Amino acid sequence: xxxxxxxxxxxxxxxxxxxxxxxxxxxxxxxxxxxxxxxxxxxxxxxxxxxxxxxxxxxxxxxxxxxxxxxxxxxxxxxxxxxxxxxxxxxxxxxxxxxxxxxxxxxxxxxxxxxxxxxxxxxxxxxxxxxxxxxxxxxxxxxxxxxxxxxxxxxxxxxxxxxxxxxx
Numbered sequence: 001x002x003x004x005x006x007x008x009x010x011x012x013x014x015x016x017x018x019x020x021x022x023x024x025x026x027x028x029x030x031x032x033x034x035x036x037x038x039x040x041x042x043x044x045x046x047x048x049x050x051x052x053x054x055x056x057x058x059x060x061x062x063x064x065x066x067x068x069x070x071x072x073x074x075x076x077x078x079x080x081x082x083x084x085x086x087x088x089x090x091x092x093x094x095x096x097x098x099x100x101x102x103x104x105x106x107x108x109x110x111x112x113x114x115x116x117x118x119x120x121x122x123x124x125x126x127x128x129x130x131x132x133x134x135x136x137x138x139x140x141x142x143x144x145x146x147x148x149x150x151x152x153x154x155x156x157x158x159x160x161x162x163x164x165x166x167x168x
Contacts (some may be wrong), residue, residue, distance in 0.1 A: 017075030024068035032061035097132035115164040120146025
């Protein structure tokens with residue numbers, strides 16, 4: 001004789017994924033449904049919805065929401081095996097942590113003075129030095145990426161950024 005259990009329980013296979021997914025789901029719900037509509041103003045004469053200051057935060061919020069749901073499903077469906085886990089956190093050195101904080105402080109502290117391009121280059125170089133990047137040609141990305149991102153935001157998306165000091 002078989003009995004059916006009316007209280008079926010869902011077995012969580014990876015609790016850390018489920019917890020991280022729930023935390024991200026809560027953050028994204030607050031972002032999408034509260035912060036963006038209440039604190040980001042749209043100009044009254046907006047002609048293109050993609051030029052709205054709400055557009056990018058809304059897209060990012062919905063993507064975080066989607067990926068947090070996928071992360072919860074992964075925690076419920078995929079078996080966790082500690083022996084083969086590639087997501088293991090390896091603690092880095094204290095110097096690396098200090099250099100990462102210094103990079104952030106440098107970018108925030110000198111953004112207005114030096115401009116977005118120079119601060120982006122300096123912060124990226126400090127990050128590359130903090131994480132042992134030994135291939136020298138990769139350091140060219142520390143120059144190209146901040147220039148491209150800053151010009152994209154300033155020229156294409158019309159975000160008022162201090163590009164460089166004494167920019168003509």
